[in-house]
Amino acid sequence: MFKIAKLEISKLFRSKHYLKLLIPLALFILISTVIHYFIMLEGTGDINLFSIIYMVFIENGPFFFPIIAAIFFTDVIVNEFKQKTINILFSSTFSREEIFIGKFLGTSVVLTIIFMGLLTISTIFASLVADIRSISIGFFALSYGETLTRILILAALTLLFLICVGSYVFLFGAITKNQVIPIVCLLLTILFNGIPFLTYDSKINTFIRKYSFVNGLYITEIFPTYEIPYIDVLMLTMIFLLHILIFIMVGMHVFKKRQV
Amino acid sequence: MDKLVVDDIVKVIKKKTILNHVDLRVESGQVLGIIGQNGAGKSTLLKIICGLTRPTSGDVTLNDISIISEPNLAMDKIGFLIENPSLYPYLTGRQQLNYCIELRSTPSKDYIDTIIKMLGIESFLDKKTGQYSSGMKQRLGIACAVIHNPSTIILDEPTNSLDITGIKEIREFIKYMRYEGKTVLLSSHMLTEVESVCDQIVIIDKGVIIDSSELDTINQHYENICEIILENSETLINFLGIQYEDSMFEINGDYIVLRVKEKNLSPTLKNILSNGFKLIGVQKEGRKLEEYYLRKVEKETNV
Structure with missing residues (x-):
């Protein structure tokens, strides 16, 4: 399984396939950081480190990040079927379950490297331009260390959410061997979550809002308080991990029965 | 093994x-x-x-x-x-x-x-x-x-x-x-x-x-077929018409292709050359398997 993951990582970098993730993410993360720097500069003139990075997540987290991640993950699985290179993997001594998990792991590692790399660059840039002596949330002052911890938790949660989205579209990719359908499914899931009747306070709606992986669309909502909401963070982490596990288990089962 | x-x-x-x-x-x-x-x-x-x-x-x-x-x-x-x-x-x-x-x-x-x-x-x-x-x-x-x-x-x-x-x-x-x-x-x-x-x-x-x-x-059970390629002429067509069945030869513009079983190749060549006809070439068709295959499929279709 780890060997397949290693081979997948090497394939993703050799094929320059990672650029499909790197370029749009770089555009959304880095450009968004720079834009907010200028907006703050034009406004009050106070450059708040936490606010700059926080705005990047608020703007991109609920839509662009999941869509980019979905395109990247589906590309990896569907292309193997399209180019019929899946035959090479099926002729290996690895079981189909190992192949499926290995590919998913490899893709997740590449996503992690690129996502965290870009955020690090953004944070370094923001740290250089911001006044790190006056970081605050509302009237509460934050130390540089506290700010970095918040950014790290926010980034880690978002990354876990994106990997969860990846497992969701990986599953649909394995079922349909088609790149469009999984992305449409994801879009429908996002839209379904945003349509008005779900905002009514019914038991089902509350349950979906609380326990489904689409909770990842609202990660930023739990952060604008002075105290870091560790319980909420833990809860979200568990929800994402559980969903990843379910999607991967079902995906493995589907992949095992896949015919060429 | x-x-x-x-x-x-x-x-x-x-x-x-x-x-x-x-x-x-x-x-x-x-x-x-x-x-x-x-x-x-x-x-x-x-x-x-x-x-x-x-x-x-x-x-x-x-x-x-x-x-x-x-x-x-x-x-x-x-x-x-x-x-x-x-x-x-x-x-x-x-x-x-x-x-x-x-x-x-x-x-x-x-x-x-x-x-x-x-x-x-x-x-x-x-x-x-x-x-x-x-x-x-x-x-x-x-x-x-x-x-x-x-x-x-x-x-x-x-x-x-x-x-x-x-x-x-x-x-x-x-x-x-x-x-x-x-x-x-x-x-x-x-x-x-x-x-x-x-x-x-x-x-x-x-x-x-x-x-x-x-x-x-x-x-x-099956024999290869050989193709004898000869220069086309009126006399050759008449000669082949008398000596061989019509289905065995085919006129292709400047040359005529005569198909014979491999075991009959030598006497046929001798017969043609001794009558003064011009030989262009001989090639083996190797159709044993083709013949066998066609017979089998045909038989199956008829059944």
């Missing part, structure tokens, strides 16, 4: 029976040719044997290991090229070969060198496969199929998109594989190719194996 057993395979796709109770037993070191019309079920059968497609019922075992339920356990012993070679266009040929090795067991360096040399791929191994011609892809595809030194090799139309030299080299390669004691299953619509390398043939028609014979047995 590895024994491949196909046991009562049935494959139904959308209520259409593609394979109907197919049984096959291939002994180690044998080269088996699978022939049949387009849509007869050859590729489906090979895909099932490779574990790429699951049958509706039945099993395929290699040394008593089920390829259907435990494909990964058998894959170290099987190498296959089904339809067109699947290659990653962004990898070089060498990287592609290494990738195939990483996915299976590592063969000896000598073996790898032999394969590279025999398939004539060394000169373009460092080019990206996306820049390969279809012939180059086919050669590399075969190399990838056998690079882990499997005991059973399955090749579906291996000479597709190859030129004459390439076809000859692949034939030599298959013969070398047999010499090495490997079992080869070969599907091809080129009967001359099957005839030149196979020990046994299986004819598949409408998803059913209608015949399985040793090629030696077929050779004993």
